[in-house]
Amino acid sequence: MSLEDKIDQLKGAVKEGVGKISGDVKAEKEGAAEQATAKAKEVAEDAKKVAEEAAEKASAKAKEVAGNVKDALEGTLDGVKNILNKDKE
Numbered sequence: 001m002s003l004e005d006k007i008d009q010l011k012g013a014v015k016e017g018v019g020k021i022s023g024d025v026k027a028e029k030e031g032a033a034e035q036a037t038a039k040a041k042e043v044a045e046d047a048k049k050v051a052e053e054a055a056e057k058a059s060a061k062a063k064e065v066a067g068n069v070k071d072a073l074e075g076t077l078d079g080v081k082n083i084l085n086k087d088k089e
Contacts, residue, residue: 002045008038 016031018024
């Protein structure tokens with residue numbers, strides 16, 4: 001959540017309030033729209049951060065799983081080699 005978005009929300013609230021007090025329906029609606037736009041930007045930024053963190057965690061987990069699979073395959077390959085070498089003896 002950025003300070004700019006919070007400031008834009010505050011500006012919208014002030015504009016909406018002034019519109020209500022003065023009876024200026026257009027200013028009131030514009031203020032409400034400005035608040036909603038700033039809030040949507042804030043929510044989008046938060047969602048982006050959450051998605052980036054989730055992607056980082058998923059990537060780390062995928063690397064871990066890939067390492068485990070590699071280790072298991074190498075162990076299996078070593079076992080097969082041992083069996084084949086015993087057959088040659």
